[in-house]
Amino acid sequence: MGSEGEVVVAARPGWRERDRCGVCRRRCPGFDLGDGRRRWRALDLGTTLAFVEADAPRVTCRRHGVVVCAVPWARHTSRFTRAFEDQAAWLAVNTSKTAVAELMRVAWRTVGGICARVAAEAQREVDLLAGLRRIGIDEISHRSGQRYLTVVVDHDSGRLVWAAAGRDRKTVERFLDELGQERCKQIELVSCDMASWIAGPIAERLPDAVRCVDPFHVVMLATDALDEVRREVWNEARQAGQDQLARRLKGARYALWKNPENLTGRQRSKLAEVQHTNRRLYRAYLLKEQLRQIYRLEPGPAITLLDAWIAWARRCRLPSFVKLAKTISAQHAAIAAAIQHGLSNARVEAINTQIRLITRRAFGFHSADALIALAMLTLADLCPSLPGRVT
Ligand SMILES: [Zn+2]
Numbered sequence: 001m002g003s004e005g006e007v008v009v010a011a012r013p014g015w016r017e018r019d020r021c022g023v024c025r026r027r028c029p030g031f032d033l034g035d036g037r038r039r040w041r042a043l044d045l046g047t048t049l050a051f052v053e054a055d056a057p058r059v060t061c062r063r064h065g066v067v068v069c070a071v072p073w074a075r076h077t078s079r080f081t082r083a084f085e086d087q088a089a090w091l092a093v094n095t096s097k098t099a100v101a102e103l104m105r106v107a108w109r110t111v112g113g114i115c116a117r118v119a120a121e122a123q124r125e126v127d128l129l130a131g132l133r134r135i136g137i138d139e140i141s142h143r144s145g146q147r148y149l150t151v152v153v154d155h156d157s158g159r160l161v162w163a164a165a166g167r168d169r170k171t172v173e174r175f176l177d178e179l180g181q182e183r184c185k186q187i188e189l190v191s192c193d194m195a196s197w198i199a200g201p202i203a204e205r206l207p208d209a210v211r212c213v214d215p216f217h218v219v220m221l222a223t224d225a226l227d228e229v230r231r232e233v234w235n236e237a238r239q240a241g242q243d244q245l246a247r248r249l250k251g252a253r254y255a256l257w258k259n260p261e262n263l264t265g266r267q268r269s270k271l272a273e274v275q276h277t278n279r280r281l282y283r284a285y286l287l288k289e290q291l292r293q294i295y296r297l298e299p300g301p302a303i304t305l306l307d308a309w310i311a312w313a314r315r316c317r318l319p320s321f322v323k324l325a326k327t328i329s330a331q332h333a334a335i336a337a338a339i340q341h342g343l344s345n346a347r348v349e350a351i352n353t354q355i356r357l358i359t360r361r362a363f364g365f366h367s368a369d370a371l372i373a374l375a376m377l378t379l380a381d382l383c384p385s386l387p388g389r390v391t
Pocket residue numbers: 021022023024025026061062063064
C-alpha cells in the first residue's frame with residue numbers, strides 16, 4: 001500500500017522483455033539507468049487507485065538513438081498501462097464522453113491522447129489500405145466549420161480507411177503516396193465532390209480509375225440554387241412592400257427543401273400556395289426535384305433525364321440554375337459514371353453522418369490527431385476489446 005487510497009505495485013520486465021527500444025522493441029545495448037523510478041496508472045482495484053512502478057533504464061537503439069526501454073505493460077511514452085488505455089479507448093468508442101471521463105477518472109482531453117496512441121498502434125498492425133478497389137474521398141468540417149479533414153472511405157467494406165487534417169491537393173497526394181504505385185493501379189473507382197483539389201491528383205495518379213461525383217453533392221448544389229431563388233423572390237416581395245407574401249415565402253422554406261414524400265399536410269399546402277403565387281420559385285423547386293429524381297431511375301433512363309434536365313435548366317431564366325446547368329454539364333462524365341456504377345448514396349452519407357457525430361464528440365480534444373484517432377477506432381474497426389476478454 002502506498003499513500004491513502006492507492007496501491008503501488010513494483011514491477012520489472014521479464015528477462016525476455018528487457019533492454020528493448022521503446023519505439024521499435026528491438027533488443028539494444030544498455031545506455032544508463034535513467035533518472036529514477038517511473039509510474040504508470042493502472043486499472044483501479046475496486047475503488048482504489050492503482051499504479052505500477054518500475055525503473056526506467058535507457059538503451060541505445062541503432063535507429064532511434066538513446067531511448068527509454070520498452071515495458072510490456074504500457075505503450076511507449078504513456079503514463080497509463082496498456083489495459084487502462086484499452087479500456088478507456090473502448091469506452092470512448094462505446095459510451096458517452098462523460099461516462100469515460102468519470103469512470104476512468106481522467107480528463108476527456110487525456111482520453112484523446114490515449115485514443116491517439118491506441119489507434120496508432122492498431123494501424124501499424126492492420127493495413128487498412130490493402131485491397132482497396134472502390135473508394136470515396138470527401139471533406140469533413142470540424143471546430144464549427146473552421147477546420148477540415150480529408151477522409152477516405154472504402155465503398156466495399158463501408159469502413160473509413162484514411163483521414164488527415166487539411167483539404168487540399170497536398171493532403172490527397174499524401175494519401176496517394178501512402179497507397180503506393182502498385183495499389184494505385186488497383187483502384188477502379190473514386191467518388192468525390194466536384195472540387196479540383198481532389199479531381200486533379202486523381203486524374204494524374206490514378207489514370208485508370210473512373211471518377212464519380214457523389215449523388216448527394218449534386219443534389220446539394222440544386223438545393224443551394226433553389227435557396228438562392230427563394231431569397232431573391234423574398235427580397236423582391238419585401239422591397240415591393242408585399243409583407244404578407246414575404247412572410248409566406250419565408251414560411252415555405254422547409255416545404256421547398258424537404259423531399260416531397262416526407263411533407264406534412266401543412267407543408268404540402270404551402271407548396272401548392274407557392275405554385276399559385278410564385279411561378280419562378282415553383283419552377284426552381286421542380287428543377288431541384290427533377291434532378292433528385294435522376295438517382296431513382298435505372299441507368300439508361302437516368303442519363304436521358306439528366307440530359308433533358310441540363311437542356312431545361314439552361315433556358316429556365318433562373319440565373320442560379322443556368323449556372324448549375326453549366327457546372328453539371330462540365331461534370332457530365334463523372335455524374336453519369338456514378339449512375340452507371342450504382343454508387344450508393346446511402347452508404348457515403350451514413351459514414352459522413354457518423355464522422356460528423358464523432359467530430360462533435362471529439363470537441364475538447366484540442367487536436368485533430370485525437371479526433372482522427374477516435375474516428376479510426378470507431379469507423380475502421382480498430383477498437384481494442386476490453387482487457388481480459390477474448391473476442
Ligand atoms: Zn528502436
